[in-house]
Amino acid sequence: MAWNEPGGNSNNQDPWGGRKGGGRQGPPDLDEAFRKLQESLGGIFGGGKRGASDSSGGGLGMLGIGLLLLLALWLWNAVYIVDEQEQAVVLRFGKYYETVARA
Secondary structure (H helix, E strand, C coil): CCCCCCCCCCCEECCCCCCCCCCCCCCHHHHHHHHHHHHHHHHHHHCCCCCCCCCCCHHHHHHHHHHHHHHHHHHHHHCCCCCCCCEEEECCCCCCEEEECCC
16 A cells, blocks of 8 residues: 555555654754764764863874874885786885896
């Protein structure tokens, strides 16, 4: 039975689960959604709300994660695989060091 069929919608609901007439109107509140997201991420990374007496370094966890991501990015760019038909020129501080070929 269709949701908009006359007389067939005895529970007076629309297809998205809301009640007609007295339910929540309008789009969701984005500020509230961002606030909830910040609170949940703050608990994960140690940046939650603190009192004036608490002086622990809550941002240290976030800094550690940032440094770890930078290290992973550096390692990703530092490794290069040379195919069999290619040769690679190795530079150290911008100067020629050696030429390598895959054997």
